[in-house]
Every structure is written in structure tokens, then in C-alpha cells.
Amino acid sequence: MPRSASRTVTLVALGALLTCTVVVMVASWASPESYSPARLSWPNAHLLLGWARYDAGWYADIATRGYWYTPGEQSPVAFFPAYPVVIRGLGALGVDTFIAGVLLTLVCGLSAVVLFTRWASLLKGEEVARDAGLLLVLYPFAYYLYGAMYSDALFLLLVVGAFYLLERGQLVPAVLLAAVATAARPVAPALVFGLLVRRLEWKRQRGERWSFWDALPVLAALGLIVYVLYLWHAFGEPFAFAKVQSAAGWDQKPGWRTWFKVRWFQGFNASMSVGDGLRLVGHAAFSLGALALVWPTAKRLGWGYGAYVLAMVGMPTLSSKDFMGMGRYLLASFPLFLTLALLLRERPRLRWGVLATSAVLLISLAAAYGAGAYVS
Template sequence: MAITTNASIDQSAARTSATAWRWALRLYAGYSALFILWNAWVSSVYPKWVEEASVAVWFPSAPVGTWLERVVLLPLLRYDVLWYVGIAQHGYGHRPGDTAFHPLYPLLIGVLGRFLGGAYLLAAWLIAQVCCVALLAMLYRLVTLDDDDATAQRTTLFLIGSPLGFSFLLPYTESLLLLSIVAAWYAGRKGRWWLAGAAGGAAALTKQPGVVVVAPLLWELWQQYRVTVRTMGARALIRPLAGLSLTPLALLGWIVYRATLGDVAFSWREPGTLVSALLVTPSYADVWGETFSWPWVNFGYALNQLREHPYFYLLLNLMVMLIMLALTLASAARVRRSYAIYSLALAAMNLAIVYPLWPYMGIIRRFTIIFPMFIQLARWGRSPAVLWLTLTCNAILWTLIASMYVRNAFVP
């Protein structure tokens, strides 16, 4: 009988890590090249900025630096990117509502942007690219804890090739957020609870959904320690729980800081305001009108819009959201229990975000970080029919939505 040694386990882990990074780099290189070329062409046909109209996309139509900025960066200077770059440059308080954006990503942009001599947009883009590659590699390693390499490859391919998979390449928080979540999960599965708590804390400081990772990690913790607790008692949980506490403590620290800026509202007489204090700032609600309510409230707004003033953006969001919701629910019954907890909690949070004027704005991007859906889809993808159907549908939606984003016709 073969004997498994620590050395062989370490060698196997090293091989898996090397394989994951090679696959991540190849997948990222091909996908990002396609995304850049597509964006450059679309933005040349539908320019938004003067710089886009004045510099042609083919090389060498301008000095290399100017041309690269035109082809790579300017087609991405949309929507929330302006907020993150603005916070990195000027700090919080320069625009009403900017405290709705959590601090880790703008902080990283500010540090790297100053190092690059004030090139904050370039810094934001570089951080997103590095985090995207690391995310693909880390997700690959997480999947291989339960499945084979082929499933890990399909999972990462389906994730980044999904209709809003390009959000991981944008100067948005999605790549940093999901990297932190997956890293927290991987560390927890390996029993490294202080590292899991720190990664979860990074997720909580990146965006509101980051703190959701605490609940499924508590389940993983119980699964690892339930036998030990029976023999040693609850004291066996003190150290791992202390490690996991870093995640909610990070969120609490941000809320306290936000309160010093005068942007927090909580009343003990109205417990419901705790949700707003944790997830939605008062200024954010004032600027965008976003609130939290029951899922059917937002659905009601959407139906009213479809009856009175139907528009393609809402129809597209609603259609893709319903597909992703069905996949989330179907996968929750088949994946690990902790994955199901994460998926259902995040789906409920996504559906509870209410925009009366623009129902379901950004909903596809919010569903894209429900990564267990892509794991189960990758398992179904062992069937060639499922594989090619998924890739074809994703390619059609990706082409449409990416072009709409560049033309300022789709808010991701």
C-alpha cells in the first residue's frame, strides 16, 4: 500500500499551483486581448471622449503611450471607474455619495497611482489585471480540492467568459472582491483561519457583499472542528473564531470611519436601519435612491417599467438575471453546503437591492460573483452539448453587452 508523506503532498500542491497559474495566465492573455481589440473597434465607431475620436485605433496612429491609453484605457473610463479614480486622487468627500464605495480598492489605486506619477487610471487598470489573474489561479486551486483539473478549467472559463465576465478586467472592484472571497475560502478549507479572516476582511473592505463570506466559512469551521469540540470542548474554537472575526471587524472599522465623515444612520428604535448602516450609506440612498426591501418590491418596479416605459436595458438585465438565478438555485442543491449558503445569501441580497428608477441596474454583475454556480455549470459541462451551448450563449451575450458598455448604453 502506498504511503502518502508530507513531502509528496507538498509536491502535489506545488504542481497544482503551477498548473493553475499557467492556465490562468493563458486564459487571461487570450481573453484580455480579445476584450481590448473588441473595445477599441467599438469605441472607434462610437467614440465618447474627444481623445477617442482624435486617435485612431490602429498602430501607430499616435505616440505609443498615447495610442496605448486610447486603445486600452479610454474605452473603460465609464461609470464607477470615475468614482474610484476620483476617490484615489482626492479622498472621500470630493463628491456627494462617494462614501458608498468601500476603501480598499481606491486606497490601492492611490498608492500605485502616486508611484506611477499620477497615472491613477493606469493604476486602477493594472490592479484589476493582476487581481484577475490571481483570481483565476486561486479559483482553479479551490475547485481542485473537490474536482479534477478539467472541471477547474471549465469553471474559470465559464466565469470569465460569462456575459459580465469582462467586469473582472474593468477598473472595478469585482476582481479584487472575488479574489479576496475565494482566497478566504481556500485558506479556510486548509484550516488557516487567521488568513481566511484577513482575506475576508479584505473582501469586506472592497465591497458590501464581501462580508457574506463569514456565514459559509463558519459552516466550514464547524465541519472541521465538530469532532474536536466533542472531545476538547468549545475552547477548541477560540483561535479559529478569533481569526474569522477579522472579517466583521474590518467592516466595523470602515463603518466607524464612515461615521466620522457624517455618513451613517442607525437607530436602536428602528432595527431595520442596521442594514442601511452596514450596506447602504445615507448619501448613497440620497444620490441614487437605492434601498433594501423585499425581492418582490424591485420586481414590481420592473413590471411597472415594462408596462409603462419598456426599454431594452431592463429586458436584457431581467432575462439574464432570471437565467443566473435559476442556475444559482439549481447549483445550490448540488454543491458543498457552504457554497450553497453563500450562493443563496448573495442571491437574496442581490434581489433585495431596490432601484425604483432603474430596476435591476447592475444585477448581472452582482450575480457573476456567485462562483459556485460556475463550478456546477462546469460539472454539467462534461457533456459536449452543455459545454458548447454554454459557450455559444455566453459569447453572444458577451459581445452584445461589452459593446453596449463601451457605447455607454449598458451600466454593468
């Protein structure tokens, strides 16, 4: 294994080990009632279940019971199928559903970071790739790559893999991976748009003429299309995943109240706790910071990556009522970490300050998540 790759693997392993240790320790101190939907019978199972919280219950239900849809009520159709399908496959091999979800996230998350550094090295060299990998490993919401039972790690692995293959000129495999990715998260337009623009830009940079085959990235939407057709066949509502967002408790109905973040402003009141205030401000700050990096990304990495990041950040920012979850969603906007690494290369003190602050936030948020706090 090359020295740079070995250092990357070591770094990722240490970050994951530290974060997992924090979550397990906090979970061991927390009360059993705080544990999420998961229940296991083997001794000390709760130590692992610090990773199984909130949406983990939805993924487990889909993996074991399948989908159902009740108009106007929270339903599992809001969650795309790729992640729970893999969990179901592991369950068929005898692996407990929640253990399967945690292990799937861990394997995909570590693989995604390693592949990310290879992609970054391909574009900007090994030294910058190392810095970018470190920024990703220590990103405050990177614990979603180390065990949290959510689909973000799988999605990141797929999208990084798609762009990595695209950079190597392997268009068909890139589109196939991207099609699986659009069955994991409802952001098909961002991925299709980014791949298409980057493919055309890639051909132009090599002095090659565009051809009919360069439009192949539009087929990356097949994952979304298949899910839409399934919902239409099963429930008579092809866009049930979008309509269910208006259900009580989620309250994210498309419209001006969501677009202009009325709920976010309403969250600031006299009864607001310090934690609620930090959560509201924090996710909004991450969103605005990511949007501020769109133009530098386009300048340094190309219009394809700029287009991808703009759509990948803009879609959830617009559709969220209060920016909640944006810190986690930004993991998919992986070119931002390379852009930030490039911007910090000439500012070593600032770079170390960013890394130290990020590491402290990562451990703090992982501890809060392990204790059952709603942080993202």
C-alpha cells in the same frame, strides 16, 4: 509550472486578450463624448478609457480627493474603500489614476481566475477545475475582470483567496484576507457566514472537535467595521453608505417597493427600448438562475458554500430595485461556476452549448460596455 496550471493561465490570457481587443476597437470607433469621467492627454488615451465608465468616476474621485457625504444626494461614501485605496497607492508611485484602476482590475482579475482553478482543483480535481475555470473566463460579465474600473476583480481575488486558505487549514491568513474583502464591498455578512459555516463543516469532515478558534471568521467583518467607524467619525453617520442609496438617481431605498421590485415591473412600458428590455430580463434571469443553483451547491460542495452563495446572491437581489448589476455581482458567488461545471460534466453537448452562448454574450456585452452602453 504544472500542465493544468499552464493551460489555465493560457486560457485566461486568451479570454482577457480577446475581450480587451474588442473593448479597445469599439472605443476607437465611439465618440469621445461617450467616454466616462476620465480624461488623459497622451495620444490615443481613449482606447484605454473604454474601460473607465460610470462608477469609475467615483473610484477616481475617492482615490484623488477622498470621501464626502451630502445627505439625500449621491455621494462617494456608497463605494467601499479597499479598491480606491490601492489606486491611490499606485498614484503615489506616479501612475495615472485611471490607468492604475484598469491595470489593478486586470491583474486582480487574472490572478483571481488562476486562484479559482486551484481552489476548484483542491475540492473536485483538475478536470472539473478546468471546466469551471472556462465557465468563469467566458462568463458574460467576466469583462469586469479584464480591465473595467470596478472593484469586482479585487473582491473576487480576496474572497477566493480566503476560501482557498481556509480549505488548506490556514485559518488566520484566510480571515485576514476576508477582512480586507469586507472593506471592498458591503457584503460582510455573506462572507462571515460562509467562512464560519465552512470552517465548522471542514473540522467535522476531519473528525476534529470544534474549538474557540473556529469562531475566528467573525473577525472577517473588521473591514466593514473600520469603514463604519470612519464614516461615524468623519460624517456623524456610521451607515452613510446604506442611506445614500436612497438618493435621487439611485432610488434604492430599503422597503417593500425595492424588495418586491416595483421599479422593475414599471420598466416594462410602451416606450421601453429593446436594449432596456433585454437588460431588465437578463439581470433578473441571472439572479433567479443563481438562486436555483444554491441547493445544488450545498449538496455538491457543502453547506458552507451553499450558505455563502445564498447570502451573496440573496443580499444584492433583495436590495436591488430592478436587479440591475446582478450579472456583475454574481462574479463574487464563485462556487456557482464549480457547481455548474459538475452539473454539465455528464452533458457534453449542453456544456459546449453553454460555453458558446456565454462567449458570444461576453463579447457582445464587452463591446457594448466599450461603446458606453449601460449594461450593468
